[in-house]
Amino acid sequence: MPRRKHRRERVQRRKAGPEGRLDAFRCVGCRLDVPADAPGTVHRNHCPHCLTSLHLDDLTPGDRRAGCRGRMAPLSLTVRPDGEWMLIHHCVSCEALSVNRIAGDDNALALLRIAVRPLRDDRLRAGLRTVT
């Protein structure tokens, strides 16, 4: 049906609305329809369920200057000096990295799985044995 197809394309393109806010979008990782407003952050840039993002921004969040449009997979976490968790994304198409705020409704289990990844590693256990 042409009408439905049109609607879906619009959603996927993630156009900014008149106030510069983003429309809802469909996640390229898990196909979830994601509403635009995210608790705890001005600018939702990844799926709250699987944490996948789309490579749209170049240097600053929301600038929409990257022409890549590749899938950005969650890679790791970093902690800001004020204690806030930040999620690092890696573009599977062009290898670019970006750092993004997490949102209040982000999947806690998915975040935690990323947080514990280095701790399940033999290298850390081997390292702990050497230093203790």
Place this chain on the structure above:
Amino acid sequence: MSKDVSRSVLSTETFDCVRCGLNVAALAPDGVRRNHCPSCLHSRHVLDREGGRPECGSQMAPISIAVLRNGDWMVVHRCSRCGELTSNPISGDDNQFILMRMAVRPLAQPPFPLEPFGDL
């Protein structure tokens, strides 16, 4: 320059760390060229993503440990001036304390209670 000559030049090449000043051999013990100081893990921003724009030259601080699918650890660096992010393999002689501190840091300051996930 022949391969042997370039290798021997490389094996004696050193650089001074932008952060702590340590004079570091450009080649790690495992023979891989390093991009960061093994003591403080800082590096210098020499190339941008495309490798084209003029080099920034500022300090890049280690901000995260990423674990690749094959289990290898990468250090994610962020440039203190331009904000550019890079990821780089770790070397065998990289400072274990700093690597571990970065690895456990998120769990030490969780944004939600961890107790419900005790079996993870």
